[in-house]
Amino acid sequence: MLSKLFTTGALIFVALSTPVIAADDKIVITGSSTVAPLITEIGKRFEEKNPGVRVDVQTGGSSRGINDARSGLADIGMASRALKKDESDLKAYTIARDGIGVVLNSANTVSTLTDQQIVDIYTGKISDWSAVGGTQGPITVVNKAEGRSTLELFLHFFKLKASDIKAHVVIGDNQQGIKTVAGNPNAIGYVSVGTAEFEAGQGTPIKLLGMGGVAASVENVRNGSFPLARPLNLVTSKEPTGMTKLFIDYTQSADTHDLVKEQFFVPNGP
Amino acid sequence: MSRTARDTCLLLGLSVAAIVASGILLLIILFLSTEAWPVFSQVGLLKFAFDEAWYPTEGAFDLKPMLVASFAMSMLSIMLAAPLGIASAVFCRFYAPPVVRRAYQWIIILLAGIPSVVLGLWGLTVIVPLILMLAPPGASLLAGSLVLALMIVPTVALTTQAALASIPQFYWVGAAALGLSREGTLLGVALPAVRSSIFAGIMLAMARALGETMAVLMVSGNVVQLPTSLFDPVRTLTANIALEMAYATGDHRSALFVSGLALTVLVFILAWVARRSGGQVVHA
Amino acid sequence: MPEPANLIDREIHPVRDRVLLGAVWAAAMLVAGAFVWLLADLLWHGAGRLDWSFLSTAPRNSGRAGGIWPIVVSTVLIVAVAIVVAAPLGLATAVLLSEFTRRGGTTERAIGLSLDVLAGVPSIVFGLFGNAFFSVWLGLGFSILSGGLTLACMVLPILIRTAETGLRMVPDDWRLGAAALGLSRTTALHQILIPVATPVLLAGLMLGIGRAMAETAALVFTSGYVDRMPSSLFDSGRAISVHIYDLTMNVAGGDRSAYASALVLIALLVLVNGAAIWLSDRTLQRKIATR
Numbered sequence: 020m021l022s023k024l025f026t027t028g029a030l031i032f033v034a035l036s037t038p039v040i041a042a043d044d045k046i047v048i049t050g051s052s053t054v055a056p057l058i059t060e061i062g063k064r065f066e067e068k069n070p071g072v073r074v075d076v077q078t079g080g081s082s083r084g085i086n087d088a089r090s091g092l093a094d095i096g097m098a099s100r101a102l103k104k105d106e107s108d109l110k111a112y113t114i115a116r117d118g119i120g121v122v123l124n125s126a127n128t129v130s131t132l133t134d135q136q137i138v139d140i141y142t143g144k145i146s147d148w149s150a151v152g153g154t155q156g157p158i159t160v161v162n163k164a165e166g167r168s169t170l171e172l173f174l175h176f177f178k179l180k181a182s183d184i185k186a187h188v189v190i191g192d193n194q195q196g197i198k199t200v201a202g203n204p205n206a207i208g209y210v211s212v213g214t215a216e217f218e219a220g221q222g223t224p225i226k227l228l229g230m231g232g233v234a235a236s237v238e239n240v241r242n243g244s245f246p247l248a249r250p251l252n253l254v255t256s257k258e259p260t261g262m263t264k265l266f267i268d269y270t271q272s273a274d275t276h277d278l279v280k281e282q283f284f285v286p287n288g289p
Numbered sequence: 290m291s292r293t294a295r296d297t298c299l300l301l302g303l304s305v306a307a308i309v310a311s312g313i314l315l316l317i318i319l320f321l322s323t324e325a326w327p328v329f330s331q332v333g334l335l336k337f338a339f340d341e342a343w344y345p346t347e348g349a350f351d352l353k354p355m356l357v358a359s360f361a362m363s364m365l366s367i368m369l370a371a372p373l374g375i376a377s378a379v380f381c382r383f384y385a386p387p388v389v390r391r392a393y394q395w396i397i398i399l400l401a402g403i404p405s406v407v408l409g410l411w412g413l414t415v416i417v418p419l420i421l422m423l424a425p426p427g428a429s430l431l432a433g434s435l436v437l438a439l440m441i442v443p444t445v446a447l448t449t450q451a452a453l454a455s456i457p458q459f460y461w462v463g464a465a466a467l468g469l470s471r472e473g474t475l476l477g478v479a480l481p482a483v484r485s486s487i488f489a490g491i492m493l494a495m496a497r498a499l500g501e502t503m504a505v506l507m508v509s510g511n512v513v514q515l516p517t518s519l520f521d522p523v524r525t526l527t528a529n530i531a532l533e534m535a536y537a538t539g540d541h542r543s544a545l546f547v548s549g550l551a552l553t554v555l556v557f558i559l560a561w562v563a564r565r566s567g568g569q570v571v572h573a
Numbered sequence: 574m575p576e577p578a579n580l581i582d583r584e585i586h587p588v589r590d591r592v593l594l595g596a597v598w599a600a601a602m603l604v605a606g607a608f609v610w611l612l613a614d615l616l617w618h619g620a621g622r623l624d625w626s627f628l629s630t631a632p633r634n635s636g637r638a639g640g641i642w643p644i645v646v647s648t649v650l651i652v653a654v655a656i657v658v659a660a661p662l663g664l665a666t667a668v669l670l671s672e673f674t675r676r677g678g679t680t681e682r683a684i685g686l687s688l689d690v691l692a693g694v695p696s697i698v699f700g701l702f703g704n705a706f707f708s709v710w711l712g713l714g715f716s717i718l719s720g721g722l723t724l725a726c727m728v729l730p731i732l733i734r735t736a737e738t739g740l741r742m743v744p745d746d747w748r749l750g751a752a753a754l755g756l757s758r759t760t761a762l763h764q765i766l767i768p769v770a771t772p773v774l775l776a777g778l779m780l781g782i783g784r785a786m787a788e789t790a791a792l793v794f795t796s797g798y799v800d801r802m803p804s805s806l807f808d809s810g811r812a813i814s815v816h817i818y819d820l821t822m823n824v825a826g827g828d829r830s831a832y833a834s835a836l837v838l839i840a841l842l843v844l845v846n847g848a849a850i851w852l853s854d855r856t857l858q859r860k861i862a863t864r
Binding site (some may be wrong): 295296298299300302303306310313314315316317320324332348359362372377381384385393395396397399400402403405407410411415439442443444446447448451452454455457470472475476486495496497502503507526527530531534546548549554555556557561563564 | 589590593594596597598600601604605607608610611614615624647661662663665668669670673678682683684685686688689690691694695696697698699701702705706722723726729730731733734735738739741742757758759762773776778779782784785786787788789790813814815817818821822831835838839842843847
Binding site for chain 2 (some may be wrong): 178
């Protein structure tokens with residue numbers, strides 16, 4: 020048995036050492052897990068239209084996308100936020116937008132919250148739904164983990180610091196937020212508007228709240244009236260050329276709008 | 290090749306393998322240390338133990354609550370999983386009728402191969418809402434421990450089974466000759482005879498619990514705080530790394546590697562204690 | 574040889590025996606119940622999505638539609654690389670530990686401790702390490718090879734520990750007998766010890782394969798996210814548990830596909846384990862036949 024194992028191992032390594040033909044045109048894209056599914060789908064369509072080209076998409080977060088684009092490890096980085104001040108050396112190309120809306124469980128009787136009430140709930144000043152006109156029950160505050168772009172957007176919008184928030188559940192990705200709120204009648208969270216709209220339509224027990232009198236809907240994110248939105252960006256370290264440029268142009272074209280909508284994001288333009 | 294030459298070659302080959310196997314740990318520690326070094330050299334070790342809280346983007350790096358959470362959750366899960374796992378092994382070997390035994394064996398093997406993501410998903414959609422009925426927010430130390438326990442039961446069960454199988458035949462014959470009951474043989478002879486092997490399996494399982502990431506992240510709430518009850522949400526060191534690594538830069542990123550290092554130290558202490566206390570072999 | 578179960582099947586102390594009997598059955602049924610509950614949940618949500626095209630086609634629309642065939646292929650390749658690398662290394666280390674070191678001696682203690690610690694290194698740390706070491710430093714990039722090698726490091730402690738147990742199980746009389754017959758230790762190992770320990774070695778292998786197939790965190794940064802059919806081991810390939818994680822945590826409307834993928838993974842495990850049990854039975858039979 021021992022010798023058999025070794026023989027198999029040796030054979031595999033011989034097979035491995037044969038040279039591999041590299042794809043003649045390979046675009047490596049890394050970064051935000053929010054953007055990755057969309058770019059994967061756009062990449063597949065791009066590959067169909069440009070035979071011989073390969074688009075490899077890897078996740079790992081917006082920071083990784085920024086870092087890899089800067090270091091040249093990736094041709095293109097993905098970031099689910101606008102560039103920060105210290106990232107002005109990079110170039111960003113917005114491919115879609117995503118609204119962030121506050122969600123409650125659909126069993127919750129509360130139907131609107133003012134900005135101040137949301138702030139008070141998230142900072143722990145209000146801890147029971149009866150204080151904002153709901154039926155009595157302890158509020159479960161669902162927050163995003165430190166560093167996530169949705170959290171940064173949320174904090175910035177409500178002028179809060181990360182340490183101001185008194186959370187009961189901290190989540191990572193978007194769907195974890197939706198599942199957590201769906202499973203807890205007293206929970207409040209904030210998630211991507213498009214996905215929440217879709218999930219609510221599918222019968223998941225969640226509901227989106229409006230913000231500042233504007234209903235949270237994909238339509239209002241598209242026309243710019245919904246206040247809490249973020250761009251989904253591709254970033255490069257220098258002016259893109261060749262296939263990279265072709266790909267970025269393609270992601271921004273109307274040809275990909277159906278794919279953007281399939282991922283519940285908001286396409287560019289009117 | 291002569292006999293002794295072949296044996297020497299074999300020993301040489303085996304030693305190389307063993308060096309490679311144990312070298313991996315050194316490589317990992319080296320890697321963690323280099324990545325953690327920037328924040329060590331700048332803010333020092335003490336900040337990780339004596340800071341007020343964990344707000345790495347605001348320069349606060351307290352690891353205590355997460356160390357405690359990791360330790361508490363793995364202890365709780367092993368307290369549940371150890372008796373269940375040992376009982377499972379005893380069940381398979383001594384109590385179950387052949388058909389049930391085959392089926393049960395499959396359950397254990399499959400349970401060992403259920404991805405933590407799937408267990409986490411089940412925990413999030415089934416266990417957490419159940420715990421919520423007892424006390425909010427549901428996602429808690431208890432939820433994490435329950436899911437982890439289910440995950441590590443197979444490790445305890447399979448290692449215990451292997452240990453029970455290793456008991457020499459004359460133990461059984463001896464016990465029978467002494468007229469010991471089934472209960473007496475099991476509790477008085479069989480289990481004590483393989484105590485150290487079972488203990489080693491438990492340690493393996495506990496290490497697995499400490500290192501588990503995805504399932505814990507999904508069900509335990511991830512709030513950085515010292516738990517005061519089973520129903521408090523907690524964040525383990527592993528969940529911390531998984532939640533924040535993708536978005537961390539600079540000192541924050543370094544600090545996450547410090548938490549990786551801290552966890553490795555915790556496992557090291559556990560393993561060392563386990564070896565000291567479980568070192569004696571009963572067979573002698 | 575009478576089965577141990579028969580040897581101790583007597584009731585001398587009816588009450589205490591019954592209590593133990595009840596406790597053991599209760600514990601076993603609790604574990605089985607939890608598993609059945611989990612499986613029922615998976616079937617309830619995922620069975621409707623399972624059909625031949627799910628198995629045989631590539632994912633579409635981020636996995637909401639289409640199938641998982643390229644992902645199954647990638648998973649099998651990643652696990653194969655991991656086992657091909659880790660099994661010989663693990664077996665060799667286990668042989669050294671059980672046959673050539675004194676139990677409790679310095680060598681055994683040092684290697685043993687490092688393995689115990691390795692077993693507790695979080696999977697996400699393995700992932701980060703694998704990315705830094707295999708993907709970047711060795712230049713393997715995001716590839717099935719990087720992922721497989723990372724998993725190999727991860728399952729090594731499991732393989733070594735179980736193999737060691739299996740080898741220690743072999744009674745010392747057999748070793749003495751082999752030595753008395755003038756067999757070299759190499760021959761004794763090859764002809765007697767390893768064949769006798771095969772069932773336990775296979776059980777350990779199964780545990781390792783199960784663990785490797787179920788791994789997520791270690792693979793996101795090593796074998797990667799690309800869900801295309803891999804054309805070589807140097808291609809990035811998405812493992813099935815990475816796919817499940819993405820579908821549940823990142824893709825709205827991906828839950829049904831996630832549950833169905835989990836069922837496929839369980840079916841794969843059944844297949845692999847069934848093969849191993851068959852193989853183990855066959856070696857046992859052959860051994861008996863040749864004796």
